[in-house]
Each structure stands twice: as structure tokens, then as C-alpha cells.
Amino acid sequence: HSFGGIIAVNYTKKYPQHTKGIILANVTLHFLNNESIKEQIEYGNSFLQTENKTVSKDSLSSELSKISSLLRKKRIGYKFL
Numbered sequence: 001h002s003f004g005g006i007i008a009v010n011y012t013k014k015y016p017q018h019t020k021g022i023i024l025a026n027v028t029l030h031f032l033n034n035e036s037i038k039e040q041i042e043y044g045n046s047f048l049q050t051e052n053k054t055v056s057k058d059s060l061s062s063e064l065s066k067i068s069s070l071l072r073k074k075r076i077g078y079k080f081l
Contacts, residue, residue: 001025001026001027002026002027002028003028004027005024005027005028005029006027006028006029008022008024008027009022009024009029034057034060037060037061037064038055038060040064040080041055041060041063041064041067043080044064044067044068044070044071044080045067047071047076047079047080048067048070048071048074067080068080
């Protein structure tokens with residue numbers, strides 16, 4: 001579940017001889033790429049009821065951090081997790 005997907009996939013890639021297969025359900029496979037960060041920003045904005053705007057590639061991390069902070073201030077940061 002969740003971050004366990006990253007661990008399971010990387011374990012399988014590193015030790016294929018010890019893995020017959022994997023079943024993944026409700027997992028995160030990666031989260032440190034621009035597309036994933038954009039999705040997280042959109043998701044956060046939906047909780048804030050804020051319109052999505054175009055964010056430059058260089059500003060994605062700071063925008064995500066700002067949204068996360070705003071959600072915590074509204075005491076709904078747990079929904080973002």
C-alpha cells in the first residue's frame with residue numbers, strides 16, 4: 001500500500017531471483033517527477049477550492065509546499081496525505 005509500492009517495485013528490480021511476482025493495490029510507484037507533482041498540486045487546490053494555474057517546472061516544489069502549508073493552516077492537511 002502507498003509508499004510500499006515504491007519499495008516493492010524496486011526490490012523486485014534489484015532481486016528478481018527472489019521474486020516470483022508482485023501484486024500491487026493502491027500504491028504509489030513514483031512521486032518525484034514533474035507530472036506527479038502537478039497532479040498533487042491540482043489535488044491540493046481542489047481541497048482549497050482554488051483554481052489551478054500554470055506553474056513553471058522550476059516552481060513546482062515550492063508551489064506544492066505552499067499548498068501543503070495552506071491545507072495545514074485550514075486544518076485539512078490530513079486530507080492531502
